[in-house]
Amino acid sequence: MSYRVYFLTLGCKVNSYETAAIAKLLADEGFVETQEPENADVYVVNTCAVTGEADRKSRQMIRKARRVAPAAIVVAMGCHTQMCRDEEGADIVVGTDDRPALVPQLLEKLHIRGEREKAQDLDAGTRFFEYGSVPYQENTRAVIKIEDGCNNFCTYCIIPYARGRVRSREREAILSEIRDSAKEGYREFVITGIHLCSFEKEKGRDSLALGELLDEISGIEGVERIRLGSLEPSCMTKELISMLKRNSKICPHFHLSLQSGSDSVLKRMNRKYDTVLFRRVVSDLREAFPNASLTTDMICGFPGETEEEHRESCALAEEVRFTHIHVFPYSRRDGTKAAAMGGQITNEVKNRRTSELRAISDRMEEERTGDFAGKDVEVLVEKVREDGLVEGYCREYVRFLASTTEEAAQGDILVGKVTGNDGFVLTGEGFTHLRG
Numbered sequence: 001m002s003y004r005v006y007f008l009t010l011g012c013k014v015n016s017y018e019t020a021a022i023a024k025l026l027a028d029e030g031f032v033e034t035q036e037p038e039n040a041d042v043y044v045v046n047t048c049a050v051t052g053e054a055d056r057k058s059r060q061m062i063r064k065a066r067r068v069a070p071a072a073i074v075v076a077m078g079c080h081t082q083m084c085r086d087e088e089g090a091d092i093v094v095g096t097d098d099r100p101a102l103v104p105q106l107l108e109k110l111h112i113r114g115e116r117e118k119a120q121d122l123d124a125g126t127r128f129f130e131y132g133s134v135p136y137q138e139n140t141r142a143v144i145k146i147e148d149g150c151n152n153f154c155t156y157c158i159i160p161y162a163r164g165r166v167r168s169r170e171r172e173a174i175l176s177e178i179r180d181s182a183k184e185g186y187r188e189f190v191i192t193g194i195h196l197c198s199f200e201k202e203k204g205r206d207s208l209a210l211g212e213l214l215d216e217i218s219g220i221e222g223v224e225r226i227r228l229g230s231l232e233p234s235c236m237t238k239e240l241i242s243m244l245k246r247n248s249k250i251c252p253h254f255h256l257s258l259q260s261g262s263d264s265v266l267k268r269m270n271r272k273y274d275t276v277l278f279r280r281v282v283s284d285l286r287e288a289f290p291n292a293s294l295t296t297d298m299i300c301g302f303p304g305e306t307e308e309e310h311r312e313s314c315a316l317a318e319e320v321r322f323t324h325i326h327v328f329p330y331s332r333r334d335g336t337k338a339a340a341m342g343g344q345i346t347n348e349v350k351n352r353r354t355s356e357l358r359a360i361s362d363r364m365e366e367e368r369t370g371d372f373a374g375k376d377v378e379v380l381v382e383k384v385r386e387d388g389l390v391e392g393y394c395r396e397y398v399r400f401l402a403s404t405t406e407e408a409a410q411g412d413i414l415v416g417k418v419t420g421n422d423g424f425v426l427t428g429e430g431f432t433h434l435r436g
């Protein structure tokens with residue numbers, strides 16, 4: 001008999017990747033994924049703890065699972081349950097590193113396995129758990145996880161407690177997964193991790209290890225584009241930027257995590273850079289990739305943030321001209337140093353500052369799309385619409401809508417000129433295939 005399993009995933013890309021990884025482990029045991037939660041034998045909630053709101057939603061979703069599928073075994077896993085193991089309402093609770101342990105626990109509950117196969121010791125916290133090739137993708141992009149954990153202990157962040165220290169995936173496993181996905185037809189690979197620049201840090205390597213890995217990835221047949229996940233500015237040395245520049249597969253789109261444009265706030269956040277270093281990285285990247293899109297994350301209302309510090313953040317954001325800023329109001333996480341700091345900011349002030357920074361982001365994004373007028377771009381087709389227009393993203397990660405003069409299909413790469421834009425979407429006409 002096949003058991004039906006339903007997945008509900010909250011949070012980030014790494015969580016989605018790990019849901020796909022667990023789905024694969026369960027498929028190997030004969031489970032079948034269902035899109036109908038009410039008919040599931042197993043209901044998995046992959047939780048998130050990045051904000052207080054995420055914690056609340058995680059608890060709510062676990063309760064919902066119990067309600068929607070009363071006969072199902074409810075499994076709760078992920079960052080929220082790592083921090084809060086006594087989650088009521090779930091039959092099986094695992095955290096982050098011991099996530100794969102849910103498989104034997106589940107099998108035991110379902111009486112598929114006998115007594116001799118008890119939950120295995122997964123050496124939690126000391127090595128990267130290797131899932132093998134994971135079928136997780138976003139449209140035409142395959143997402144590849146290369147690292148887990150973080151050693152940085154930013155004062156606002158719960159992640160080092162929830163996921164533990166840095167451990168990197170073995171290179172051969174990464175390359176093998178990419179080879180498999182390239183054979184399946186994927187052309188774009190999103191390289192992700194909790195702290196990407198720490199790849200192989202536990203082996204004593206610096207951020208050039210990441211550059212080397214990307215060079216190896218770019219040599220794999222079928223790989224056309226490599227897109228990087230979030231990067232910490234302090235790891236972006238001149239040497240690494242030169243390596244990225246020499247690698248023609250690297251997309252000119254970099255997510256440089258800024259968090260605040262005020263040096264005093266960065267210090268209180270225990271970030272490992274200041275605004276001088278950040279400006280240097282931006283300038284080096286712009287020199288190496290003149291049309292690069294730069295995106296970032298910023299937090300508004302960190303404890304003690306003054307109006308002046310907030311203005312410094314706004315000013316740096318405008319100076320850099322980010323393509324997009326993910327702006328978050330500061331969220332107080334119990335167990336972090338920042339939660340115990342004085343000078344907590346009221347929600348009203350946090351929300352006002354968040355709106356101000358978001359307005360700056362929207363304006364810059366609109367200006368940025370205007371900058372593309374008349375430029376040649378490459379579009380990876382995600383969808384061919386009924387009206388014949390193709391949708392996709394260009395290498396700089398701006399959404400695109402174009403007409404073509406040739407038959408096109410999902411996964412094709414088309415080239416042409418930008419003729420206009422519709423808000424944040426670029427448009428073009430008469431696009432043709434890059435090759436063939």
Ligand code: SF4
Binds near residue numbers: 152154157158159194
């Ligand atoms: S670098 Fe800082 S914000 Fe990012 S995961 Fe590590 S501790 Fe959290």
